[in-house]
Amino acid sequence: MSQITAVRARGISIPLDSVTSLSSRVVKARHYGIVEVEANDGFKGIGFCYVGSTGAGFFAQVVTELLSPVLMGQDPYRTEGLWAEMYQEALLQGRAGTVVRAISALDTALWDRNARAVGLPLYKFLGAVNCESVPAYASGGYFLAGKTPAHLAAEMRGYVDSGFTAVKIKVGKHDIAGEEARIAAVREAIGPDTILMLDANNAWSDLPTALRFVQMYEKYDPYFIEEPFSPDDIDNHARLAERSPVPVATGEIEVGRWRFKELLMAGGAMILQTDAAVCGGISEFRRIAATAASHGVTLCPHWFHDLHSHLVAATPNARYVEYFADDQVLNFRRLITKQLQVAQGRILLPTEPGLGFDFDAQAVERYALGPWSH
Numbered sequence: 001m002s003q004i005t006a007v008r009a010r011g012i013s014i015p016l017d018s019v020t021s022l023s024s025r026v027v028k029a030r031h032y033g034i035v036e037v038e039a040n041d042g043f044k045g046i047g048f049c050y051v052g053s054t055g056a057g058f059f060a061q062v063v064t065e066l067l068s069p070v071l072m073g074q075d076p077y078r079t080e081g082l083w084a085e086m087y088q089e090a091l092l093q094g095r096a097g098t099v100v101r102a103i104s105a106l107d108t109a110l111w112d113r114n115a116r117a118v119g120l121p122l123y124k125f126l127g128a129v130n131c132e133s134v135p136a137y138a139s140g141g142y143f144l145a146g147k148t149p150a151h152l153a154a155e156m157r158g159y160v161d162s163g164f165t166a167v168k169i170k171v172g173k174h175d176i177a178g179e180e181a182r183i184a185a186v187r188e189a190i191g192p193d194t195i196l197m198l199d200a201n202n203a204w205s206d207l208p209t210a211l212r213f214v215q216m217y218e219k220y221d222p223y224f225i226e227e228p229f230s231p232d233d234i235d236n237h238a239r240l241a242e243r244s245p246v247p248v249a250t251g252e253i254e255v256g257r258w259r260f261k262e263l264l265m266a267g268g269a270m271i272l273q274t275d276a277a278v279c280g281g282i283s284e285f286r287r288i289a290a291t292a293a294s295h296g297v298t299l300c301p302h303w304f305h306d307l308h309s310h311l312v313a314a315t316p317n318a319r320y321v322e323y324f325a326d327d328q329v330l331n332f333r334r335l336i337t338k339q340l341q342v343a344q345g346r347i348l349l350p351t352e353p354g355l356g357f358d359f360d361a362q363a364v365e366r367y368a369l370g371p372w373s374h
Contacts, residue, residue: 001075002039002040002041002075002076002077002117003039003040003073003074003075003076004037004038004039004071004072004073004074004075004076005038005039005040005072005073006036006037006038006374007035007036007037007038007063007064007067007068007071007072007106007374008035008036008037008038008372008373008374009033009034009035009059009060009063009064009068009102009105009372009373010033010034010035010060010364010368010369010370010371010372010373011031011032011033011051011056011057011058011059011060011368011369011370012031012032012033012034012056012335012364012367012368012369013029013030013031013032013056013367013369014029014030014032014331014332014334014335014367015028015029016028016029016030016328016329016331017328018144018328019144019145020142020143020144020328020329021142021143021144021173022142022143022170022173022201023143023170023171023172023173023200023201023202023203024172024201024202024203025201027053027329028053029053030050030053030330030331030332031050031051031052031053031054031055031056031059032048032049032050032051032056032332032335033048033049033051033056033059033060033063033098033101033102033105034046034047034048034105034335034359034364035047035048035063035102035105035106035109036109036359036372037071037076037106037109037110037113038113039076039113039117041117043113043114043116043117044113044116045076045108045109045110045111045112045113045114045115045116045354046108046109046112046355046358046359047104047105047106047107047108047109047110047112047277047281048105048108048277048304048307048332048335049101049102049104049105049277049278050101050277050278050303050304050332051098051101052098055098056369057369057370058098059098059101059102059105060369060370060373061373062090062093062098062099062102063102063105063106063373064373064374066089066090066093066099066102067086067089067090067102067103067106068374070082070085070086070089071086071106076110076113076114076117077114079107079110079111079114079283080283082107082110083103083107083280083281083283083284086103086106086107087103087280090103095255095256096255096256097255100255100256100278100279100280101277101278103280103281104276104277104278104279104280104281104284105277105281106281107280107281107282107283107284108276108277108281108282108307111125111126111281111282111283112354112355113354115353115354115355116353116354118353119353120353121310121349121350121351121352121353121354121356122310122314122354122355122356123309123310123311123313123314123349125354126282126286126310126311126314127314128313128314129313129314129315129316130312130313130349131313131349132348132349133343133346133347133348133349134309134312134313134321134346134347134349135166135312135319135320135321135345135346135347136164136166136305136309136320136321136322136323136342136345136346136347137164137166137167137168137195137197137300137320137321137322137323137345138156138159138162138164138166138167138168138323138324138325138345139167139168139199139322139323139324140155140156140159140167140168140169140324140325140329141155141156141167141168141169141170141186141199142170142329143170143173149181149182149184149185149186150185152169152182152185152186153185153186153188153189153190154189156169156186156189156190157189157190159325160189160190160191160194162325162342163342163343163344163345164194164323164345165193165194165195165345166194166195166196166197166223166320166345167186167190167194167195167196167197168196168197168198168199168226168322169182169183169186169196169197169198169199170199170200170201171183171198171199171200171203171213171217171225172200172201172203172204172213172228173203176212176213176216179213179216179217180216183196183198183217183220183222184220186220187220187221192221195223196220196221196222196223197222197223197224197226197249198217198222198224198225198226199226199227200213200225200226200227200228201226201227202227202228202229202230202231203227203228204228204229205229205230205233206236207236207239207240207243210228210229210236210240211240211243211244214228214240214244214246215244217246218244218245218246222246223247224246224247224248224249224270224271224300225240225244225246225247225248225249226249226250226252226273227249227250227252228240228248228250231250231251231253231254234262234263234266234268235266235268237250237263237266237268237269238266238267238268241267241268241269241270242267247270247271248268248269248270248271249269249270249271249272249273249300250263250268250269250272250273251263251269251272251273251274251275251279251302252273252274252275252278252302252303253275253278254274254278254279255278255279255280256279256280256284257280257284257287257288257291260272260274260279260288260291260292261291264291264292264295264297269297270297270298271297271298271299271300271319272288272292272297272298272299272300273299273300273301273302273322274288274289274292274299274301274302275301275302275303275304275308276301276304276307276308276311277303277304277307278302282311285301285311286315289311289315289317289318292317293316293317297317298317298318298319299312299315299317299318299319300318300319300320300321300322301318301321301322302322303322303330304330304332305321305322305323305324305340305347306332306333306336306340306355306357307355308321308322309321309340309347309349310349310355313349321347323342323347334360334363334367335359335360335363335364335367336357336358336359336360336363337357337358337359337360338350338352338356338357338358
């Protein structure tokens with residue numbers, strides 16, 4: 001029987017090349033947590049998550065002190081059992097945030113390890129819907145100093161010219177006039193047939209304000225409005241969904257099947273953006289996706305296209321992968337050995353076992369906050 005013999009964790013901090021703004025916050029650096037899980041058969045898996053602008057050291061501590069003892073000596077193929085045991089162990093320390101992100105990273109590493117052990121790409125190990133490519137949208141449109149609506153429009157047009165049929169921009173930072181100037185420029189640049197997605201990043205705190213903006217957006221035919229309110233404000237998500245024809249999307253920092261069930265039952269989202277590196281890992285992502293399918297709701301996972309391309313390929317009700325064309329915002333890609341290829345707006349699925357990439361040892365050393373913890 002295979003047994004887990006090593007669990008390692010490390011905190012990573014990568015500064016952004018340019019200070020970047022969302023509607024409600026400014027980002028200067030990204031903190032990530034990375035893990036390795038190895039068994040006595042010689043196969044090793046990797047996992048990771050975004051921690052925030054700080055806190056990567058806490059991530060490593062959670063893995064080492066709280067969760068690693070649950071995994072050591074266990075059969076790595078007990079993914080469901082090990083998930084339940086990690087979650088139970090962490091009940092008093094946190095059922096959300098960094099603690100669940102640490103569970104997510106470890107669960108991902110287990111699935112990656114097990115897929116490598118049998119020589120299959122992760123999406124095939126999970127049971128694939130697609131085996132060649134998955135649709136993606138180009139994500140960008142951040143607020144940068146000196147970035148005009150014309151600059152934003154040129155950025156989006158560039159994605160369309162490279163083959164993407166769907167793009168996403170940030171909204172919610174400016175007044176009505178400023179917002180309309182940005183979205184109007186983009187719609188003119190990309191044409192009427194390109195899908196346009198809008199990400200508000202929790203911009204509004206009350207329904208009347210949100211409605212004013214979303215009603216203005218309507219004439220530009222957005223595919224969805226993402227995270228209009230705080231993730232905890234399920235009621236206002238539902239009220240907005242009732243009052244606007246623009247589909248509401250949310251869930252990128254939500255955790256656990258129970259909160260997603262609450263969101264679905266309230267009618268608070270037409271599209272879930274469940275992030276496997278946040279919600280509880282691949283195991284929990286699959287449960288959430290199955291629940292969403294029973295409600296007729298699709299998934300467009302948030303971030304980490306390197307992970308979510310596999311999950312979209314293996315999830316019947318998943319539609320798009322969020323893809324970042326460069327490493328300026330999602331700079332995690334600096335930490336890995338292989339980048340996914342894109343053709344005509346679709347991500348080509350890797351053929352290597354597991355996730356299809358490893359951590360770049362030199363890059364990890366460059367950005368790590370400390371040594372591997374055991």
